[in-house]
Amino acid sequence: MSKASLGDGLLLLHGAGGRALAWQNQLLAFPRARAQDLPGRAGETPTSVEGFLGALRAACGAGAAPQTARACGAPAPHILAGHSLGGAIALRWALSYPGEVRALVLMCTGARLRVAPQILEGIRAADPAAIEQFGAMWLGANPPPRLRKKSLALLHAAPPAVLAADLEAADGFDVMAELDRLRLPVLVICGAEDRLTPVKYGRYLHERIAGSELVVIERAGHMVMLEQPGEVNRAMRTFLEAEDARDG
Numbered sequence: 626m627s628k629a630s631l632g633d634g635l636l637l638l639h640g641a642g643g644r645a646l647a648w649q650n651q652l653l654a655f656p657r658a659r660a661q662d663l664p665g666r667a668g669e670t671p672t673s674v675e676g677f678l679g680a681l682r683a684a685c686g687a688g689a690a691p692q693t694a695r696a697c698g699a700p701a702p703h704i705l706a707g708h709s710l711g712g713a714i715a716l717r718w719a720l721s722y723p724g725e726v727r728a729l730v731l732m733c734t735g736a737r738l739r740v741a742p743q744i745l746e747g748i749r750a751a752d753p754a755a756i757e758q759f760g761a762m763w764l765g766a767n768p769p770p771r772l773r774k775k776s777l778a779l780l781h782a783a784p785p786a787v788l789a790a791d792l793e794a795a796d797g798f799d800v801m802a803e804l805d806r807l808r809l810p811v812l813v814i815c816g817a818e819d820r821l822t823p824v825k826y827g828r829y830l831h832e833r834i835a836g837s838e839l840v841v842i843e844r845a846g847h848m849v850m851l852e853q854p855g856e857v858n859r860a861m862r863t864f865l866e867a868e869d870a871r872d873g
Contacts, residue, residue, distance in 0.1 A: 632658030632865070634702070634727070638681075639663060640709025640734075640847075641791035642759070642783045647708065650854035651861065663711070663791070666783070670790035674713045674798045678721070681714065687725060704868065706730035706861070708850060709822060710791055713738055713798040720803050728810040728868050730861060733819055733847050735826030736804055736833070738795040745792055751785035759788075765818030765846030776848055804833040810871065811837040812864040814857060816845035838864065 632655025637648040645660035652660055664671055664680035671677045685703075702725050707715030712734025719726040747755020760780045764773060780788070811834050815827035824841055831839035840860040845852040 632656060635659070635704045635706060635865070636661055636685075638705065638707040638711030638714055640711050641795055642780050642788040643708070643711075644779060644782065647779060647848070648850060651706070651850060651858060654854075654858040654862070655865070658706075663714075665787055665790060670787050672790045672793045672797075674710075674717050674794050677710075677714050677794060678717050682718075682722070682725075687722070702727040704728045704730070704865070706732065707734060708732040709734050709847065710738070710795045710798075713795060713800075716800055717798075719807060719809060720800060723809070726809065728812075728864075729807075730812045730814065730864065731827075731830055732814045732857075733816055733822045733827075733849055734830075735822050736801040736830060737799040738822070740792045740796040745789070745796060748785060748792060749789045751789075756780070756785065756788065762820045763846060763848045765816060765844060765852060768846070768852065772851060776851060801829075804830065805835070807834050810864070810868055812860065813837055813839045814849060814860055815839070815841045816847060816849035816852065817841050817843045818846045819849070821847045 635655055635658040637645070637651060637658055637660040639645060639647045639660070644666060645662045648660040652658055661681065664677055671680060705715035705718060705726055707713070712731045715729055715731065719729055744755050744759050748759065760777050763776050763780070813827045813830045815824045817824060827839060831837050842849050842853045842856045850857045
């Protein structure tokens with residue numbers, strides 16, 4: 626894969642409470658990739674993974690003419706890289722519309738994403754303490770102060786109602802009984818210090834998706850792509866180059 630074509634067809638989907646900005650380091654490494662803000666950052670927010678998927682497919686012109694199908698900046702079939710809630714959307718996309726997805730990168734996510742009830746209720750009530758508690762679990766142990774400040778700013782940029790809707794969608798997600806239907810290349814990336822989607826979530830995906838690869842990134846929590854961008858980019862590059870070779 627040439628540097629000019631790195632990330633061709635790659636669509637990056639962020640997690641709950643995030644924005645496309647979370648992928649800034651990956652966009653530098655993969656110039657042809659597109660990071661998509663999830664629906665609802667402005668306007669009505671879906672409250673289910675299926676709702677997010679429907680809106681994203683519409684934005685990508687699913688089922689339309691080829692020139693329209695590039696509206697989201699990533700031609701189908703897509704390589705989907707999803708973080709947390711974005712990973713849930715990527716999984717549902719591949720399971721529901723397998724012809725539209727040719728590979729998956731599942732990052733700090735799981736086949737089921739339950740949210741602690743006290744955090745979910747607090748965020749529904751726009752309780753600042755609950756939002757802070759959720760944000761404190763984004764990063765691994767002893768993150769640099771600058772990174773902590775950046776990640777919290779990213780979280781606080783989302784209105785509480787948007788964060789609550791995102792987490793409701795995650796809380797209702799469950800494809801544990803469907804993983805054996807996946808028949809495509811999958812890379813699973815975990816942060817060794819992730820407290821929101823622990824490594825066991827990634828191992829579950831890896832063990833039940835035939836032929837999948839698992840990479841555990843040390844000194845990283847839930848926001849692994851911000852905490853250890855070099856390691857994440859290396860894992861993604863190796864996977865994308867292998868995918869390019871398969872297609873060639």
